[in-house]
């Protein structure tokens with residue numbers, strides 16, 4: 001749908017990471033350490049030749065779900081201390097530092113390499129995305145079983161479902177059934 005386009009730049013990167021799994025119907029893209037490495041390499045978050053362990057995969061998925069929780073706040077959700085702790089741990093483990101490039105621009109860069117560094121770059125992307133005026137448009141689908149990250153391009157920021165064709169209609173059908181039952 002036109003008003004649920006994918007975000008671009010850092011917002012798009014954060015959205016893409018959160019949406020590496022479709023919680024409702026699958027698939028999970030990050031099924032093993034190799035697919036994690038492939039995803040991080042494809043998004044230029046990790047240097048060539050780096051590998052990942054099962055523990056790295058667990059950390060990456062925990063960070064992904066913490067970011068999903070953070071985005072949920074843009075849809076009126078609660079921010080959970082566990083998600084905040086996971087984000088802070090990833091930032092600390094990657095040893096993020098403020099850096100000024102030769103172009104005079106500032107950014108956060110990890111001192112760690114490998115997956116820890118890649119997770120630091122993802123935290124830096126979240127940091128930059130939260131400073132973007134469009135951060136509040138990055139939302140989670142209102143379906144509790146879906147929680148897909150979508151970019152709300154509607155004029156008044158009022159979209160609640162990832163796609164009307166699936167979740168919106170599913171919710172509507174459920175309400176219709178409940179009303180029908182209540183009326184019977």
Ligand SMILES: [Zn+2]
Pocket residue numbers: 141142143146147148161162163167168
């Ligand atoms: Zn949905």
